[in-house]
Amino acid sequence: AQSVTQPDIHITVSEGASLELRCNYSYGATPYLFWYVQSPGQGLQLLLKYFSGDTLVQGIKGFEAEFKRSQSSFNLRKPSVHWSDAAEYFCAVVPFGNEKLTFGTGTRLTIIP
Amino acid sequence: DSGVTQTPKHLITATGQRVTLRCSPRSGDLSVYWYQQSLDQGLQFLIQYYNGEERAKGNILERFSAQQFPDLHSELNLSSLELGDSALYFCASSALGNTEAFFGQGTRLTVV
Numbered sequence: 001a002q003s004v005t006q007p008d009i010h011i012t013v014s015e016g017a018s019l020e021l022r023c024n025y026s027y028g029a030t031p032y033l034f035w036y037v038q039s040p041g042q043g044l045q046l047l048l049k050y051f052s053g054d055t056l057v058q059g060i061k062g063f064e065a066e067f068k069r070s071q072s073s074f075n076l077r078k079p080s081v082h083w084s085d086a087a088e089y090f091c092a093v094v095p096f097g098n099e100k101l102t103f104g105t106g107t108r109l110t111i112i113p
Numbered sequence: 114d115s116g117v118t119q120t121p122k123h124l125i126t127a128t129g130q131r132v133t134l135r136c137s138p139r140s141g142d143l144s145v146y147w148y149q150q151s152l153d154q155g156l157q158f159l160i161q162y163y164n165g166e167e168r169a170k171g172n173i174l175e176r177f178s179a180q181q182f183p184d185l186h187s188e189l190n191l192s193s194l195e196l197g198d199s200a201l202y203f204c205a206s207s208a209l210g211n212t213e214a215f216f217g218q219g220t221r222l223t224v225v
Binding site for chain 2: 032034036042043044045046049051090094098099100101102103105106
């Protein structure tokens with residue numbers, strides 16, 4: 001079945017530490033790939049997207065993501081997290097030939113001092 | 114600020130009632146999407162409109178309906194409300210041929 005999976009429900013990291021959030025997808029053709037962030041009480045903000053080309057994409061707020069076709073993954077990374085990065089992160093896909101976003105279940109990120 | 118405006122921000126209503134949520138897309142965006150975010154279902158696509166016409170339908174209940182008006186704003190109508198309809202409802206918009214969607218701040222609906 002077609003799906004997008006975020007295996008980690010909740011991740012806690014120390015401020016200044018590196019971060020990697022996992023995302024795997026299961027689609028016949030590589031979909032368009034996105035990462036969104038939702039701060040408490042806020043809407044969804046696009047961090048970055050991958051359509052084609054360079055497999056390492058840079059986004060806003062110092063985030064980057066790497067597309068790995070062989071692993072059907074699109075993991076989000078940040079070298080050094082800040083307390084303001086505490087939020088819910090959603091991986092999303094737009095399947096080929098489609099227009100609507102399908103979201104993963106989200107990963108809640110907690111930052112500790 | 115994404116440029117997508119949703120009103121109201123919060124809504125509290127009783128079971129059995131009907132409410133209307135409003136969305137103004139970014140200037141120039143022809144596509145409008147509605148999503149529901151709840152604790153048990155996550156983010157679910159409800160419906161998409163493109164330039165006034167329904168374009169795609171997702172997990173939208175028959176009690177729910179939507180429309181997009183000539184000025185491109187959209188409304189989501191929820192009727193015969195149940196406790197389980199309590200959720201955050203998001204609107205998003207995108208430009209022609211662009212899969213990048215911009216989201217509003219959402220309307221938090223509480224059914225009591």
